[in-house]
Amino acid sequence: MTDDTRIRAWRPAVPGVTEVLHARMTSHVYPMHTHESWTLLIVDCGVVRYDLHRREHHALSRAVTLLPPQVPHNGCAATAAGFRKRVAYLDRSQVPLALTDRAVDEPLMPDPLLYERIHRLHQVLDRPGEDFEAENRLAFIAERLRAHLGLPGEPGAPRTDAGLAHDLRDLIDANFCAKLTLRDASDALHAHPAHLVRVFSRQFGISPHQYLTSRRVDQARRLLLDGMPASLAAAESGFYDQSHLSRHFTQLLGTSPGKYARSHALG
DSSP, rough: OOOOOOEEEOOOOTTTTEEEEEEEESSSEEEEEOOOEEEEEEEESOOOEEEEETTEEEOOOEEEEEOOOOOOOEEEEESSTOOOEEEEOTTTTOOOGGGGHHHHOOOOOOOOOHHHHHHHHHHHHTTTTTTHHHHHHHHHHHHHHHHHTTTOOOOOOSSSSHHHHHHHHHHHHHHTTTTHHHHHHHHHHHHHHHHHHHHHHHHSSSSSHHHHHHHHHHHHHHHHHOOOHHHHHHHHHTTTSHHHHHHHHHHHHHHHHHHHHGGGGOO
């Protein structure tokens, strides 16, 4: 059988995600092996057959599979048609090791909402510069994974939700041009990441990553109108690069940074 294996792997700059792997496979057979991280797997088409702790399992299309660290498993296509999968390897801060036995017993999670959230996470991970949004999405995924494995959600911070939301907004306002992570905010405000995102969105009607992006676009607008080149305005406003700025700038304002900067001459 001809193997048309296609693999793409990278390490995103997103706290909590150690590696991302997208693969299309037909005849390759994984031998028994282990990972240091949690293996969060979605199968977009086909079926993966694997053994985990001496029991046979199947990773099904459009379902979620979570394999725990240090537990040996193998894998192969269940049919000649092969499979297409996307994997996010999560560090141990996302799911406690105490839940390993539960994950061994029930690695398959037929949860359409969880699948959709993971799908959207992969879309964001595939776009440079969207680390803060990826963290926001990962927080809800990790929360749902823990709930599937029987761990109740973490309690919120002792301060009021409204106060916590305002504290997060102040933190973003003070750091939006710098490299700000949700983990940093969680540590600074002593609140769980998913709780932070939830109370902020409820209080202000916008997610933290949307607010962060809008502050950066606002800053870039001022710099562009002051005559700064778009490449420098992108860097000064906290964007990954000029194309990252252009994507969000156009989405928000309906025009490119260059056209916006030149618009005053058209008046």
